[in-house]
Amino acid sequence: MTYKEMAFWRSEQTLGVFVLFLCLALQSSLNFFAGWEQFFFQFATTFSTPPTRAFEPGWGPGLAFTATALAGLYIAWVLPQLSAGWASAISLGLVAGVLLLEFWALTVLNLWFKLVFPATLLGLPFAAQWLHRLLATPLAPVQQKLASEQTDRMMGLALQGQGQLDMAFERFQRMPMTATLAADLYWLAMDYERQQRFDKARAAYAYIGAFDANFKDVPERLANAAAATQMPPASAAISAPLDAPQITPESGQALGRYRIESKLGKGAMGMVFLAKDPKIGRRVALKTMALSQTFDGLELVDARDRFFREAKAAGCLQHPGIVTIFDVGEEQGLAYIAMEYVTGQNLQPHCKPGQLMPLPRVVSIVARVAQALAYAHKNKVIHRDIKPANVMYDLVTDTVKVTDFGIARITDGNKTKTGVVLGTPNYMSPEQLTGRTVDGRSDLYALGTMLFQLLVGALPFKATTISELMAKIATEPAPDVRQFRAEIPEDLARIVARLLEKSPEKRYQHGEKLALDLTLFATRVQSHVSCVGSTPSVQVACRATVPIDLEL
Template sequence: MFSLRLVVVALALVAVFASDRLPLIDHLDHATFLTLRDVPDHAGAETVPLPGHGFQSYLASQDLHQPDWSIHLIRGLAVGAVLLLIVGMPALGTGLSTLIVALTLTGLVVAQAVLLLYRQTWIPMGTVLTVLVPGFVIMLFWMQPFREIRSLRRNIRHARCQLGRVLLQQGQPDDALAALADCPPCQASLDLQYDIAIQQERKRQYDAAADTYRQILGQRKGFKDVGKRLQALEKFSAAGTGPQPVTYDATSTLVLPDTSVSKPTLGRYEIERELGRGAMGVVYLGQDPKIARRVAIKTFSYAQFEGTELNELKSRFFREAEAAGRLNHPAIVTVYDVGEEADLAFIAMDYAEGRPLSAWGKPDRLLKLPVVLEVLARVAEALDYAHGQKIVHRDIKPGNIIYDARSGDVKITDFGIAKIADDSRTRTGNVMGSPLYMSPEQLKGQRVTGRSDTYSLGVTLYKLVSGATPFNADTLANLTYQILNKRPRSVREVNPDLPDGVVRLINKAIQRDPAKRFASAGAMADALRRAAAREGSKEAT
């Protein structure tokens, strides 16, 4: 391939620097002169000498001259012809190159005729013709395999871009970049690299995104808003809040303050802000861009766990999604999606407007008694439904019940430690939940039933009507001992004005013996509704 182009270059060098020793060039000059002057060669006519020194003498006798600068012009035209052949033809293609070469030949002949007839000037074009015509023929042989190779390269580049696009859609930006390695820059590859950098931003891989932006700028300056995005990342990094190692724990956040940097994502969900924190991870407000739906995204970080422990916790986390996904009740958050990334797992669920009931858990901020009873009655009904699906929440507390005071909506959230009651994988001995609200059997690590949730709901009621809990201690061991062995403090000690019916309801719900509690969450819901009706009528009166 390249040897033929070198042949054209070699031909030009020989034609320029050895023209006086090549009869062919003199013959071309001679033929051109005869054509332009239309000199007769019949008997009795003026005889034109053959090429060589005689031809040069003849030119002088005809008052024609060859200027001193003609040698520089000839060499310049020869260089131009070489560039046209070895650079222009591959870029322009055979058809357009043939037209240009023909026009160039015609232009050279016309220019020579004008100089000869009007300026009595002769510039020998044999050297240029020797380069242009044979060189063009040589390049025609070169163009066929060149077209095939160029087509093959174009197909390979297209295939690499398609492969990279597929890998990017599968969430593998690093593999997508590898697919573009050594790929000549083109609009498609640059667009793909840009999309890869955007995804790296959203996946919190800020150093990798900055490197990809630099790679794009190295191929094409001013491409889209790459410079602006790179500057924002570098500024973000310099401020000490940007590109940090990707680690997550109960105190970390994904939200970025700089609007020039893409919002981080989990799966397809864009993170807007943090909503809260739990034992297993952080909860975020997210946006599903496909259907413009706001979701709450609960995360579970892998950073703190390793090996067998991590696998067990992963299994538990996804069983949570399985359990919650089976529930369809207006007072229970709906699970939409579950996913996993390299560093964490997440569950996307219905975003419940309002505030957790813990916001009304202080003595000076208590809700009205009828409101508390009605809200918890709806919670008990939802728990009764979940127990019917053989799912026990295991972590009922004010912080896991969302209440919207404007609309009155109630949602139970965070089935984060829910168990499928008949799951054959259930093992005893694991203590999960919030100790202040945990039932005695749960603290003992015994198998729990729906009555454990009614106990926790009773403690929640105690908290919302008094601002305190039945047991209080400075250590977990002391608290556990009190729950397992001591009588709970009477709610009347904290709120003397509490009606007898509500006191009896609380005492029944928080019995140490599960058999002495309400038979079901539905039975507790009925008791709560009756109490709410009584207290509501008293308040109206």
């Protein structure tokens, strides 16, 4: 490792110039080292036989000034290129050489050159390295322990947010008990209670009680959880789910007022059918969700309430880039949403190498999705599950539609009654993974991940386990998209990088600005294509195009 690579020694040319001038200024104006020079003078002259009275020649200050300047140049430009070992050895050698030169001049030539200050400057890097090692060595294990504890807490919160409560509890138990951890465990125990897993809630409350027996209302909750483990849940008899009806396209079965015609596909929470409203003759896409088979107990009541609330909010959205919701209902334990039937297909097939769409088309699609999200966010609706599978594109009509608004919220982050996460968190923002409050900027992060994938055919983060993937998304900076596809223009790479910032404050704050930047980029690309083969005057005008401003 060179001095330039060390955390305490980041020397660039501009810093080098500053160091040089600082050294010269100190040599010229400060008398701080006058006492040390006098001490060295008294020490050296005692060795002359007989003792002599050395004097400083008229050119002595010039020599000291030159030595200081050379020391500054060495520190600013030579030292950063050396390894730590060589730098220490050379610096100590120079210090010894300069002091021996002054000692020789005093004892042999009776001349006083005053070189203590440049010698001290040469020894400063060695002193800095020694001090750095002295301080860093005992702190390193502490820092590693703190980082490990923070990672465990972050992963525990992320797993809890995804409904994997047992794994979250295991993570929390690895950490030393603190008031902060006790608060985290308290909310985890309450999540267990909501799932009617009172044995686990009892264990969590007991874990807290061992640390602080009077923490909040833990004694009361512990007693209630212990009592609940001795009897069946009170809601079990009244919330036993009805078997959801088996719908097949061959049966021509009706759901509500809609008659099933054919199966369109299968989603994470149920089937999607092409159906017809006989009253007005309109064909709709009927998305079914077997809530009674996915949730139970109090969770079923909560999920049903969210279902109608979020579907109603999404149904208020009227935008050409958003699939319209016409109706919502529930029959025999099967909930359904009747929505606009859209031709074309989702973008998932275009996320693989060899099947990528042309770059201008990708930019145009994502810009229109950004406009749709901007409209939804203004109406206080957050999608929470932006991904290629939820964006429909019709190549014939060049139509883009965002679908499944509110579905992620209805299913509470895709948690099932068993706590299993449906799918992977590839498109989730860091704040969504860690259970923090999300807003429209979380949707824009997911859109940035989708744009990354549509451009290169790969996701920005890869891992072998969900836990590893969540940790990378939450902590590691996103790679430059040009590492995967070098021909991507710099302006577009900057847009992707801004979308994938860890901090929401550093991302695009609104979809309108993102859509504008993407549109400007597409215009520049088109202008560049139009300029090829044009007259010299047109090419000059093309080169004068104003670059994209990525500021908010």
